[in-house]
Amino acid sequence: MDVQELLRLADGLVFAKTGKRLDDLQQAVVRGTWQGKRYSEISKEVHCTERHVRNIASKLWQTLSEILDEDVMKSNLRSTMERYEFSKVSNFGYFNLVQKGNINVCTETSHPPKTPQHSPPTQTSRENNTQQKLDLRDAPDIKTFYNCTPQLTALENSIARQNCRLLTITGMAGTGKSAIARNLIPQIQTQFDRIIWLSLRTSPPLETTLKNLIQFLSERTDINFSTNIDAQLSILIERLRENRCLIILDDVQQILSSGQLAGNYKPGYENYGTLFKLIGELPHNSCLILNSWEPPSDIITFTDDNSAVCLLQLTGLGEAATEILRQKSLLDEQAWPELINLYQGNPLWLKLVAQTINNLFGGRVSQYLSYQPVFLSDELTPILQQHYQRLSEIEKQAISQLSNEIEPILFTQWMAKYQDSQRDLCKAIQSLARRGIIEKLSCETEIVFTIPPVLKQYVKMVADPP
Known part of the structure; x- marks a missing residue:
């Protein structure tokens, strides 16, 4: 469109x-x-x-x-x-990733659904199922949740109605990945027999994750775990077929490498790719949700033509973020849109800057915005540093160059600046977009790229420290 x-x-x-x-x-x-x-x-x-x-x-x-x-x-x-336009073409279909400009949305495709081998029980039977098991010890508490109705609706349709088997939610720190997944659970809880939330923040090996999953999903407690990963994967898939299970793996970026292009696994963690591939490709009625700063590289390879594998990239709240500023009692409401745009509508970033505005400027947003360049608080800088440190050298070079541009740069202009390494630049641009660090916009017949103001200021600070 x-x-x-x-x-x-x-x-x-x-x-x-x-x-x-x-x-x-x-x-x-x-x-x-x-x-x-x-x-x-x-x-x-x-x-x-x-x-x-x-x-x-x-x-x-x-x-x-x-x-x-x-x-x-x-x-x-x-x-x-x-x-809406897609819905006119097909009355129902699987939700799949379609990239439109800088927005990744779950839209409907015209492919008819494949008949699952095991028909999922109805919602009524789930509600009457006294054997439902939940383990949400690793999950965050449900707190204030700002308006993400379109995303929640898309996720609920994908999982509860369209039998999505593997769903990846990506976005920079603070965009609300864990919050949206946690608030999704009450909406679809009655559709599942087993629900478990595991965090990968400590980078556990696949053997540990499989053991935890199989123990929770199995009726038996005296399981003799094989040291063979393939055997454990086979057991897990069978458990996913026996019961309809919802698994959420949070902090997936912790098993991915820093210093490389987005999505590469740390040495020794490549076998997680096998787990994701099997769950995405083999027939069953369960669902695995991955929350990550960036999508694992092998997820990208089968989202385009596999309707049971979906990817949602969160990019901020937009105008809904005004509720955050209102709760923080900020002044100068006419200046709120500029502040939201400056911080990409990122809920966490806006909460941090709101504290700064209240502490140093008496809540006056216009006074804060009058200061140039963008002020980076001591709380926000470490968050940006974590993302920056994950970048490969070619990505750092690319965003350093992009940060020096006053206006968004045409793709052809950007490529012209890298005559000897255009292939590497193409890979870097794709990787940066998957990380949500650069923005891609349509400009008449060409694509232009820019970097959000807060990230631009951080990159300049790194390149030319005070």
């Missing part, structure tokens, strides 16, 4: 409900939203106040929300309309 298709679709939906076509200002709002522009930028283009643009946009999002029966806002307009 391009911007003209989006305009035609939005115009048709609004006309069908109201009998009126989109006027010039409404079209400018839709077009500017597609291009990732702030309301302040749109207002300058149409020569009216930002407040008026916001009011027009708010009414338009409300109309589309009523038509589509889901919350439509500036941050999710593109993904929502694309999802």
